[in-house]
Amino acid sequence: MTLELNKVTPQIDHMGHVLAGxxxxxxxxxxxxxxxxxxxxxxxxxxCLVAESEPGQRLRCASPxxxxxxxxxxxxxxxxxxxxxxxxxxxxxxxxxGIAFYYAINTGSIVFRHGSGQAPxxxxxxxxxxxxxELYPGGAPVSGDxxxxxxxxxxxxxxxxxxxxxxxxxxxxxxxxDGPLLIWLQRxxxxxxRQERILADYLDCLDRLRLGRAxxxxxxxxxxxxxxxxxxxxxxxxxAARQQVKSLAExxxxxxxxxxxxxxxxxxxxxALFVRGTAANLDFRDRGHTIHFFYLNTGSDLAxxxxxxxxxxxxxxxxxxHAAVYDQCRCNNGYPYVLTRADELxxxxxxxxxxxxxxxMQAMARHxxxxxxxxxxxxxxxxARWRRxx
Amino acid sequence: MEIQVGRIIRSSTTRFAVGCxxxxxxxxxxxxxVKVPVLDDEVYGLIYDVCMEDDxxxxxxAVQEEVRAEHIEDQRRNRQVPIEVGVLVVGYRRxxxxxxxxxxxxxxxxxxxxxxxxxxxxxxxxxxxxxxxxLDNRDLPADELxxxxxxxxxxxxxxxxxxxxxxGRELARLLNMDLVRLDGLLRRLRDWA
Numbered sequence: 170m171t172l173e174l175n176k177v178t179p180q181i182d183h184m185g186h187v188l189a190g191x192x193x194x195x196x197x198x199x200x201x202x203x204x205x206x207x208x209x210x211x212x213x214x215x216x217c218l219v220a221e222s223e224p225g226q227r228l229r230c231a232s233p234x235x236x237x238x239x240x241x242x243x244x245x246x247x248x249x250x251x252x253x254x255x256x257x258x259x260x261x262x263x264x265x266x267g268i269a270f271y272y273a274i275n276t277g278s279i280v281f282r283h284g285s286g287q288a289p290x291x292x293x294x295x296x297x298x299x300x301x302x303e304l305y306p307g308g309a310p311v312s313g314d315x316x317x318x319x320x321x322x323x324x325x326x327x328x329x330x331x332x333x334x335x336x337x338x339x340x341x342x343x344x345x346x347d348g349p350l351l352i353w354l355q356r357x358x359x360x361x362x363r364q365e366r367i368l369a370d371y372l373d374c375l376d377r378l379r380l381g382r383a384x385x386x387x388x389x390x391x392x393x394x395x396x397x398x399x400x401x402x403x404x405x406x407x408x409a410a411r412q413q414v415k416s417l418a419e420x421x422x423x424x425x426x427x428x429x430x431x432x433x434x435x436x437x438x439x440x441a442l443f444v445r446g447t448a449a450n451l452d453f454r455d456r457g458h459t460i461h462f463f464y465l466n467t468g469s470d471l472a473x474x475x476x477x478x479x480x481x482x483x484x485x486x487x488x489x490x491h492a493a494v495y496d497q498c499r500c501n502n503g504y505p506y507v508l509t510r511a512d513e514l515x516x517x518x519x520x521x522x523x524x525x526x527x528x529x530m531q532a533m534a535r536h537x538x539x540x541x542x543x544x545x546x547x548x549x550x551x552x553a554r555w556r557r558x559x
Numbered sequence: 560m561e562i563q564v565g566r567i568i569r570s571s572t573t574r575f576a577v578g579c580x581x582x583x584x585x586x587x588x589x590x591x592x593v594k595v596p597v598l599d600d601e602v603y604g605l606i607y608d609v610c611m612e613d614d615x616x617x618x619x620x621a622v623q624e625e626v627r628a629e630h631i632e633d634q635r636r637n638r639q640v641p642i643e644v645g646v647l648v649v650g651y652r653r654x655x656x657x658x659x660x661x662x663x664x665x666x667x668x669x670x671x672x673x674x675x676x677x678x679x680x681x682x683x684x685x686x687x688x689x690x691x692x693x694l695d696n697r698d699l700p701a702d703e704l705x706x707x708x709x710x711x712x713x714x715x716x717x718x719x720x721x722x723x724x725x726x727g728r729e730l731a732r733l734l735n736m737d738l739v740r741l742d743g744l745l746r747r748l749r750d751w752a
Contacts, residue, residue: 281629288632500625509616510633 231396234442255507277514307360469503578641590707608645659688
């Protein structure tokens with residue numbers, strides 16, 4: 170054993186102490202935060218000004234929608250028949266110590282026909298990336314961040330393609346993605362041109378889904394964000410005091426999450442709608458897809474559900490998203506059944522990767538290359554770790 | 560009529576495993592005779608096991624208060640596949656002749672397994688030399704397997720009762736040193752007859 174647990178024992182004990190203190194602190198400030206939610210429940214215009222102000226942007230404050238903020242909204246009845254589509258992806262990241270420099274993205278999707286009694290349709294779409302422009306975008310080796318962004322795009326493409334393949338005249342269609350709908354691409358190591366292309370393709374998918382009159386949502390399990398908390402905290406301060414707040418972490422509300430704030434929701438209920446406060450939402454707004462969200466008690470957890478503005482502003486489609494997501498969670502331990510299955514379809518297991526790389530090695534040998542091998546570093550690590558893996 | 564049961568996923572000279580998608584009323588059936596075309600030959604076997612594996616997810620669904628039809632169909636048709644069928648090799652056909660011995664070569668991956676009923680079943684069970692290939696497998700429910708197979712073979716004949724009497728005689732010869740086992744097997748046949 171190289172992690173000597175006896176050496177970390179005092180740290181573990183201290184960690185428990187710190188976590189208990191943090192929970193106690195949050196328990197103390199939470200009633201105040203909820204009181205603020207009630208106090209500002211119908212002052213949307215005022216809150217919008219706070220969110221749009223410079224401190225509001227700095228703290229990535231959410232903006233309120235039109236609904237009263239402290240009301241819990243019960244789920245509407247789900248239509249007898251609804252088609253729920255989900256997609257998820259996984260990847261093999263590029264590894265310069267591996268047998269070859271490549272990466273792979275596998276997308277899994279499921280069409281679940283609620284009320285039909287039929288087996289869902291499932292499919293996977295694997296893609297192996299080895300071409301020069303895929304591996305060296307802009308001249309530099311592809312990064313893990315770029316592969317993650319490409320995977321997110323592949324998920325959205327699959328979601329749009331599979332959803333729109335369902336007949337528009339049939340049962341209403343709900344497309345459910347795993348994670349936020351709002352993608353965050355502004356990372357330093359993504360080539361600018363690639364960023365723009367990924368974002369444009371992603372927004373194209375949303376365009377097509379809007380045109381096809383599908384209901385789209387993204388499901389964020391155990392969210393850690395505090396966009397509503399930040400909004401309420403700033404709103405209670407005088408204008409001058411707001412300018413002094415650099416981060417929520419330096420306030421009494423540090424560590425407090427929106428999830429805790431909306432902990433009063435009963436199973437099936439959702440919070441009011443809000444607008445995501447991150448700068449990336451501007452790109453979405455420009456194309457008419459401003460991302461809204463609500464919190465949902467899934468029955469055993471509190472999740473954030475994101476929807477584009479054309480769903481948020483349509484009461485029927487908003488209700489459909491609410492009812493469908495809750496119904497999916499209700500019979501699956503608080504997490505959507507379709508997302509569980511899409512993940513299962515997409516995930517690339519260790520033994521599958523080994524089988525894939527075995528085939529790649531054979532292909533390389535068939536084409537006259539000497540048998541590829543791991544880098545010396547990877548070989549030595551494998552050799553040294555062998556005993557611990559037994 | 561031959562029905563496709565599934566495809567070989569694992570094989571050896573004595574046994575093989577077959578993967579199939581769903582259970583249908585007629586296949587796969589415990590004790591039924593099946594065959595796999597292998598090049599110019601056919602390898603014969605008896606289905607001794609049909610296995611559906613569990614996993615933590617299906618266990619979780621099984622104890623939920625409400626299990627939807629779509630979830631059940633998803634588990635059965637998409638997740639719990641393949642259903643694994645175990646087959647015990649009991650002979651082969653070469654050059655038109657059926658031999659109740661182990662074949663020179665086993666079937667290979669993805670070869671197709673078919674049911675063997677009617678005339679094919681009658682032809683294979685005209686002789687009883689394959690009994691020993693079944694009875695020697697003490698890690699299987701060999702007696703139950705053979706009894707089931709003999710019942711199907713009797714059903715395929717107009718003189719099923721006489722066939723079972725002959726089969727009983729052969730069993731008495733093979734198991735004359737193990738009368739308790741013989742008694743158990745004959746009771747299984749008699750119960751049916």
